[in-house]
Amino acid sequence: MKLKKSIAISENGFVFNPEIGTSFTTNSLGVAVLKQLKNLTTKEEIRASILKSYEVDGVTCEKDLDDFLRMLDQYNLIED
Amino acid sequence: MKKKKDITIAVTGLNAIDSPGPGISVIRGLKDSKEFNVRIIGLVYEILEPGIYMDGMVDKVYQIPYPSTGFDVMLERFKYIQKNDKIDVIIPNFDAELMAFIKLKPYFKEMGINLLIPNKEQFDDRLKGNLNDYGDKHGIKVPKSESVHSIKELEDEIEEFDFPVVIKGKFYDAYIAHSIEQAKEYFHKIAAKWGTPIILQQFIKGNEFNVTAIGDGKGIMVGAVPMRKTFITDKGKAWAGISIDDSKLIDMANNIITKSKWPGGMELELMKEDKTGDLYLLEINPRFPAWVYLAVGCGQNHPEMLVKMAMGETVEPIKTYDIGKMFIRYSYDMICDLEKYANLSIHGEV
Incomplete structure (x- = not known):
């Protein structure tokens, strides 16, 4: 899974897709995940980094991460 | 200086x-x-x-x-x-x-x-009622369209369409009809204002994009800026929009301007179908759009270019523009x- 190269992410959580002009806001964890996706980090590596930095159990982390990634796909931010 | x-x-x-x-x-x-x-x-x-x-x-x-x-x-x-x-x-x-x-x-x-400005042939070719032929001529996807002059014609032709159908005036106005009754109502509404023909156009579900572009009349596109409407009024007009980075939209504008040798400003209205990602040409407006100042804000002064070319000067094409620039209208x-x-x-x- 890879974030589209053109997607712009600002530190304050503003995400802009210049291909279709849509924008979104996300929190600091969302920014961290997006940046990792941009650097071609795998889903497993992202999950591991969240588990290391946040107090969250593995199942919840997996579910929330899957939801977030699905949402990114729906919003056309992911490329194959 | x-x-x-x-x-x-x-x-x-x-x-x-x-x-x-x-x-x-x-x-x-x-x-x-x-x-x-x-x-x-x-x-x-x-x-x-x-x-x-x-x-x-x-x-x-x-x-x-x-x-x-x-x-x-x-x-x-x-x-x-x-x-x-x-x-x-x-x-x-x-x-x-x-x-x-x-x-x-x-x-x-x-x-x-x-x-x-375009000549009569260029002007007529891109009329809404001729858009299917225009698409065939230039190899561009266009939603199925039919021109009708009476309610009887509308009743006959609309059977060939799946609802919803877009009902359009020859110059302005467009409504989405979900039934034959609505289609007839919109026919009367538009015909009373703009006359006939009325154009029936297959509705395409997707995102609408617009391009303001300018040609030199010799087959060269000298400028183009694509935009997505981010705030639309009840008349379907852009009250806010943002410049975007989509080479397919620029290619479409270039294709049309090059093949038609279009002189002056034009606006393309395009729909990218959700299901397929295919780009459909909805309309070609034969003049600058009301949002052309966004192009100026993005680094392409299309009105200035037009004046230079009208005065016989050669204008070098500009291929870059700022992406993510917005315009927002206001009333005052x-x-x-x-x-x-x-x-x-x-x-x-x-």
Whole structure:
């Protein structure tokens, strides 16, 4: 899974897709995940980094991460 | 620093209303020109077009007759205007007036007025009712469309479509009909305002994009900026928009301008289908859009380019523009003295 190269992410959580002009806001964890996706980090590596930095159990982390990634796909931010 | 060249430019479309004409955007682009020191002549059909009363927009205003009053009446009016104010270039900004300006063009040339507008064939080719043929001719996907002149024709033709169907006027207005009853209602509504034919067009579910583009008339696209509407009024007009980075939209504009050898400004209305990602051409408007000042804000001054080309200069194509630049319209109550209104009412000029 890879974030589209053109997607712009600002530190304050503003995400802009210049291909279709849509924008979104996300929190600091969302920014961290997006940046990792941009650097071609795998889903497993992202999950591991969240588990290391946040107090969250593995199942919840997996579910929330899957939801977030699905949402990114729906919003056309992911490329194959 | 190079001295700016003095030039007088006449502009129509000062109706900066909720469905705005492009005049004010065009004037703002011209006033931003680094090459021209412009004197602007506003040409208005109605004396309450807001652009007349906006500060710093027009230096002189003339009321002109509607094209429906006839060619001779228009020509006489322009002869009078040209005698008073030597116009170098006219930029017409309404679809509905363009045929009259095409007919007037040779007479304008004799008067020393320059235009960069399509010829009759180019104008007719992109008419909404001819869009299917246009798509075939240029290898462009177009939603299925049919022109109808009566309710009987509508009833017959609409059977070939799946609902929803877009019901469109020949120049302006479009409604989405979900049933035959709605389609008939919209037929009457649009026909009463703009006449027939009415165009039935297959509805495409997806995101709408627009491109403002300009051609040199010899097959070169000298500028293009694509935009997505981010706030749409109940009339379907963009109240806000953002410039985007999509090479497919630019390629589509380039394809059309190159193949049709389009002279002057145009706006493409395009739909990217959700299901397939395919790009459909919905309309070609034969003039700048009301949001053309966004192109200026993005680094491409299309009105300035048009003036240069109309004056016979060669313009180098600009292929870059700022991405993620937004425009947002606003409404504003101007307080105006009666004098200007009164003078325009009595003398037809101010």
